Amino acid sequence: MSVVVSFRIDRRLKEKMDRLKHINWSEVVRRAIQEVIIREEARMRGKDLDRIKRAALRSELLSRRVEGWSSVEEIRRWREAR
Numbered sequence: 018m019s020v021v022v023s024f025r026i027d028r029r030l031k032e033k034m035d036r037l038k039h040i041n042w043s044e045v046v047r048r049a050i051q052e053v054i055i056r057e058e059a060r061m062r063g064k065d066l067d068r069i070k071r072a073a074l075r076s077e078l079l080s081r082r083v084e085g086w087s088s089v090e091e092i093r094r095w096r097e098a099r
Contacts, residue, residue: 026034034042 034040
């Protein structure tokens with residue numbers, strides 16, 4: 018199902034469009050909008066990938082080894098304490 022979207026353009030631009038009646042302006046606008054959406058979604062995915070990479074690096078820094086501490090021993094200690 019289609020919906021109607023309206024927007025304003027300059028009067029001179031509309032006059033030029035009226036002189037070029039053989040062009041399907043609705044299709045031109047649909048294609049332009051689709052191109053912008055595709056470009057912006059790709060840009061946003063790139064930003065998400067950057068955020069994921071930064072988060073992975075931060076996670077690696079936080080999960081460094083601590084001398085004298087064993088996660089296996091800690092888990093066993095907590096299980097035995099129950």
